Amino acid sequence: MHRSHLTGVFVGSQAIADGFITPRQLRERSYRRLVQGVYADPALEFDHRLRCTGVALVLPPGTAIGGHSAAAWHGAPFAAPHDPVTVVRPPDVEWKGPRGVRVHRTTLAAGDVEQRDGVPVTSSLRTAWDLASIEPRGTAVAALDAMVRAGSLTREALTSMAGLGSGRWGVTRVREAVPLVDPRAESAPGSRVRVALVSDGLAPVPQYEVRSAGSFVARVDLAFPEARLAVEYDGAHHFVENQIRADDARLRRLEAAGWRVIRLSATDLRDLDAVVARVRAALAGMSR
Structure with a gap:
């Protein structure tokens, strides 16, 4: 006897074989396809973890969700819903x-x-090892920042991991990424910008508190305190009307305290070399 509606995540062919649904119902109802052959109740929140849950139903024994996908369970849910699901498999599993x-x-x-x-x-x-060895450096460090901040890892454990990895695949990339980890970072875009700046020889301070005459002014994403230069990333919520007014008032407070602010959006993250050049130009302007 067929049920009126399946909930959760399920393999379509198995649900049909078990009599929970007919092929026609699977086609005509609004079940969300997560990957080929795997479906979910449309009432479930569609995020990367849901897709991973779907993929898990078809994983062969000995394999696992890994890398950027696994990071969602360890405090770094940065993979987007439609990003590829990363799976790790041993050599003997084809x-x-x-x-x-x-x-x-x-x-x-x-x-x-x-x-x-x-x-x-x-x-x-x-997960940390695979992130650092597989993903682009900025993406990996952003996830590692969040994992350390969430308490899933410690910087000491990461340093030890990198030190003990001699001869292991990806060790060079791991050793390049681990020293860049800074749990003070509070957003993935901010981490990516910081990594680009640090890789170019600059030394921004994450989540810096700007004070003037002993009073708190603002906390900025990245700061060059001696130059009184702040670099801020404006996510989508910054373009809501109330937030725009709050951001404008905050900017005026920073400027009144003698600070300049470089504001970045998602578009700027497509060309981090240009962001670095923009920051360098601002710093050079102060030194003249």
């Missing part, structure tokens, strides 16, 4: 995965995988 899944072949040691919400996910430390 599996390419459906479209929308990125499979990384690697060795998985005992303790590298744990169950989270019924999903096999790499541990926080293993």
Whole structure:
């Protein structure tokens, strides 16, 4: 007997075989397809973790959700809903995965995988390694910043991991990323901008409190205190009317305290070299 509506996440062919739904109902109802053959109740919030949950239903034994996808369980939910789901598999498991899944072949040691919400996910430390070795540096550091801030990792554990990884695949990239981790960062875009600036030899201070005559003025994303230069990232919520007024008032307070502010948006993040050049030009202007 068929149910009127399936809830949760399910494999379509299995639900049909078990008599929970007919092929016609699967086609005609508004179930959300997560990846090929896997569906979800449309009432569920559609985010990257939901897609990972769907992929987990078709994973072969010995594999796990990893990297940028696993980071969502460790305090860094930055992967977008439609970003590829990262899966790690040992060399003896042959599996390419459906479209929308990125499979990384690697060795998985005992303790590298744990169950989270019924999903096999790499541990926080293993996730950190894969992030640093697979992802672009800015993306990796942003996730590691958040994981340390969330308490899933410590900087000491990351440093130890990098030091013990000699001869391991990706160790050079890991050792380049780990020193850049700073849990003071409070947003992924802010981390990416900081990494670009630091990689170019600059030294911005994250989440700096600007004070004037002993009074608090504002806390800025990135600061060059000696130059009184702030770099701020304006996310989508900054373009809501009430927030625009609050941001304008905050900017006036910073300017009255003698600070200049470079404001960045999502468009600016597409060309971080240009952002670095803009910051360098502002700093050079102060030195003349």
